[in-house]
Amino acid sequence: MxxxxxxxxxxxxxxxxxxxxxxxxxxxxxxxxxxxxxxxxxxxxxxxxxxxxxxxxxxxxxxxxxxxxxxxxxxxxxxxxxxxxxxxxxxxxxxxxxxxxxxxxxxxxxxxxxxxxxxxxxxxxxxxxxxxxxxxxxxxxxxxxxxxxxxxxxxxxxxxxxxxxxxxxxxxxxxxxxxxxxxxxxxxxxxxxxxxxxxxxxxxxxxxxxxxxxxxxxxxxxxxxxxxxxxxxxxxxxxxxxxxxxPGRANATRLATMEPAATQRPAKGPSPSDIAAQAVRGLAVPRPAAPVAAPAPTMTPRPTSPGAGQTPVRPAPSQPAPTAPAPKAPPVTAAGIDTASIVARAASQSSRRNGASSLPPRPAPMPGPMPPSSPAQSPTRPTPPRGTSIPMPDLGSLQDRLRDVLKDIETAAARARDRRRDTGRKP
Missing domain, CATH: 3.40.50.300 (P-loop containing nucleotide triphosphate hydrolases)
Structure with missing residues (x-):
């Protein structure tokens, strides 16, 4: 009912x-x-x-x-x-x-x-x-x-x-x-x-x-x-x-566009620490060799005037031996990223940020009277006498610079990793 x-x-x-x-x-x-x-x-x-x-x-x-x-x-x-x-x-x-x-x-x-x-x-x-x-x-x-x-x-x-x-x-x-x-x-x-x-x-x-x-x-x-x-x-x-x-047409299109990116992505790339280590090896600067001191001027008497004063005779300048150029470190690539350019850019940024503090300090002048300078020598850069050891640069500032470079490398690697992940997510 x-x-x-x-x-x-x-x-x-x-x-x-x-x-x-x-x-x-x-x-x-x-x-x-x-x-x-x-x-x-x-x-x-x-x-x-x-x-x-x-x-x-x-x-x-x-x-x-x-x-x-x-x-x-x-x-x-x-x-x-x-x-x-x-x-x-x-x-x-x-x-x-x-x-x-x-x-x-x-x-x-x-x-x-x-x-x-x-x-x-x-x-x-x-x-x-x-x-x-x-x-x-x-x-x-x-x-x-x-x-x-x-x-x-x-x-x-x-x-x-x-x-x-x-x-x-x-x-x-x-x-x-x-x-x-x-x-x-x-x-x-x-x-x-x-x-x-x-x-x-x-x-x-x-x-x-x-x-x-x-x-x-x-x-x-x-x-x-x-x-x-x-x-x-x-x-x-x-x-x-x-x-x-x-799946629907929209899902199929999205999967078709995302699948190649997923297959091309490497299973595991180098870690930031590995990139930093290889970059440091490429940035290693050999210790500069001590410059060859110019020979001391010899005093020879003039034959025409034995009683006259002596004049220094400058020897012929000797040509330095050619040195072979240091081999360039191969560029380190991680998942298609040129880490050498990243390291160079990070080093330049670090130099601009630190300014003159990132460069090794000039050696202090030796005590005592200044030797007479010749016309060929610069009045502001005296040549140390023979037997004088050149002081080493301040390693503390180099360590600070290296630390800054490593930090920049870590940041660049993290950004590259995020960029790869974001690129893989795009439909």
Whole structure:
């Protein structure tokens, strides 16, 4: 026997349609489930039936032959329709029993108030145990029981529920669906909107598919559960696996563009420490050899004037022996990166940053009188006499410079590694 019959029901929020000519029917002691994606219009359907839709509603909703469209929500409750909204909507500061008694305000429930309360406690024994407990201190599943029990206190003929298992654990969801089956056994018709398609179809008698604001299919729950299209869309069955096995055009393009980069990338490149070690070997500067001191000038007497003073005779300058050029260190490459250029750039940056402090200090002048300078010699760079050792440069500043170069090399290697990784991520 059909108690609730919806025909051509439409709803719109301004210029945006939310429901388009939906037709649904619910009989006595029957569970009917509405399946659909988010935004398909499921919640709007329940709100339009209960008279609380904020948009413009057209069409027909009949309860036992009485037209409900245009009625106030409290009058629709008097006709025998009770709604359990999404998010429960209970009064958290009131006790369990106070929440239940608020559901018995309808005139149709006054005479059966005690009977309905006993029926709720019989269906949900936990509510009887915690009837004096504040509702907000209860678990999510227990609060959902309070919401269903409060709706049942209005003595409804049709109970509509919007996502009752939302936010519940699998164990609590199983208990909830078992409770809905027990409510159905009392003769109350249930219109259920639920995302858990598998659990809802297991307890339902019939079902509707709502897609893009329209009802596109109606069938028994058993046939809907065995439909490949329903399995693919809502149950994660074989159709869903096949869909996952064959990627879409966009995913295939992305994988095709990313795969060569992944295969060309080396499994493991040299570490920054290895790059730094090879760079240091390339930067090693041999210790400068001591310059050959010019021979001391010889004093020879003039043959024409033995008593005259002596004049120095400069010997012919000797050509220095050619030295073979030092072999250049081969460039060190790590995953296609020319580390030699990186080292050179890091060394130049270090020199600019440190300025003159990175160069070895000039040797201090020897104590004693300055030797006479010849015209060929520079007045600011005297040549040390023979036998004088040239002081070594300050190794402390060289160590600081080498430390700076190594730090720059480490930074350059890290940037190169990040650049390679970012390049591999690009589609």
């Amino acid at each position: 059909t108690m609730l019959e919806v025909q051509g029901l439409s709803a719109a929020y301004g210029q945006h349609p939310a429901l388009n000519k939906a037709s649904v029917r619910v009989g006595r002691g029957e569970i009917v489930v509405i399946l659909g994606a988010n935004g398909a219009g499921k919640s709007t359907l329940l709100k339009a039936i209960s008279g609380i839709c904020e948009g413009r509603v057209t069409g027909s909703v009949r309860m036992n032959g009485h037209e409900l469209v245009g009625m106030k929500p409290d009058r629709i409750v008097e006709e025998g329709i009770a709604l359990v909204p999404e998010g429960r909507g209970i009064f958290g500061d009131l006790t369990v029993e106070e929440n239940l008694m608020l559901g018995a305000y309808a005139m149709r429930a006054k005479d059966a108030e005690r009977t309905n309360l006993e029926r709720v406690y019989r269906l949900f024994p936990k509510l009887l145990e915690r009837r004096k407990q504040v509702a907000r201190t209860m678990s999510g599943g227990e609060q959902q029981m309070v919401a269903i029990g409060r709706a049942m206190m209005s003595n409804p003929a049709i109970l509509t529920l919007d996502e009752p298992s939302l936010g519940l654990s699998p164990l609590l969801s199983r208990d909830l669906f078992a409770s809905l089956r027990a409510v159905r056994d009392t003769g109350i018709g249930i219109l259920l909107v639920e995302q858990n398609a598998k659990a809802s179809l297991a307890i339902a008698d019939r079902g509707y598919l709502l897609e893009n604001t329209e009802v596109i299919h109606e069938d028994t729950a058993a046939k809907l559960a065995g439909d490949p299209a329903v399995q693919k869309a809502y149950l994660g069955g074989a159709g869903g696996k096949a869909r996952g096995a064959a």
